[in-house]
Amino acid sequence: MSGSLRNWIKVRFITGFFVTVPAIASSWLLYVFWDAIDKFFSPGYERLFGRRIPGLGFLTAVVLVLVMGTIATNVVGRRILARIELLFTRVPIFRSIYPSIKPEKRQSFKAVVLAEHPREGEFVFGFVTSEVVVETPAGKREMVTVFVPTNNLYLGDVIMLPRKDVITTGLTVEEGIRVILSAGTATPARLPRERL
Numbered sequence: 001m002s003g004s005l006r007n008w009i010k011v012r013f014i015t016g017f018f019v020t021v022p023a024i025a026s027s028w029l030l031y032v033f034w035d036a037i038d039k040f041f042s043p044g045y046e047r048l049f050g051r052r053i054p055g056l057g058f059l060t061a062v063v064l065v066l067v068m069g070t071i072a073t074n075v076v077g078r079r080i081l082a083r084i085e086l087l088f089t090r091v092p093i094f095r096s097i098y099p100s101i102k103p104e105k106r107q108s109f110k111a112v113v114l115a116e117h118p119r120e121g122e123f124v125f126g127f128v129t130s131e132v133v134v135e136t137p138a139g140k141r142e143m144v145t146v147f148v149p150t151n152n153l154y155l156g157d158v159i160m161l162p163r164k165d166v167i168t169t170g171l172t173v174e175e176g177i178r179v180i181l182s183a184g185t186a187t188p189a190r191l192p193r194e195r196l
Contacts, residue, residue: 038055041061110127113166125149
């Protein structure tokens, strides 16, 4: 088998793997979620209608989520939910779990960039997480903090670079995540080289 054919198969297999596995895992989780919610509400409907109606429990859960969303979007509802959340954060086990699963209101990653790391001449994809002004004896330096994933998106290096040394890619955060999760196979053929 020639090297180019082997490389073609390898790239397609890795890309297929990173597309197929999340799709199967998501479908399975949705099925488990649907089934669990349906089983939770079904006994009440069975007593009410005399038989099980598949999907009615799930529809009830959807309606409850919509009601909670409606409550959370008005001023009074937000205050009530904030107080309930405050009470829950005082429960020992809950307060250690809740912050890690609650979605943040702001995006942690601000931009997808190329940074020289770990040595000069070697570029890696990274995500700008903050901008910092560093006071040095020579004066102020504008820096950026960049998260460089080393194990999908869970682990990585946090590096700080001068703003002028970071190269923007023009990719959205979602596109940058796709590049990382596809082991680089989703990298565009050309990237803009504008400075951040």
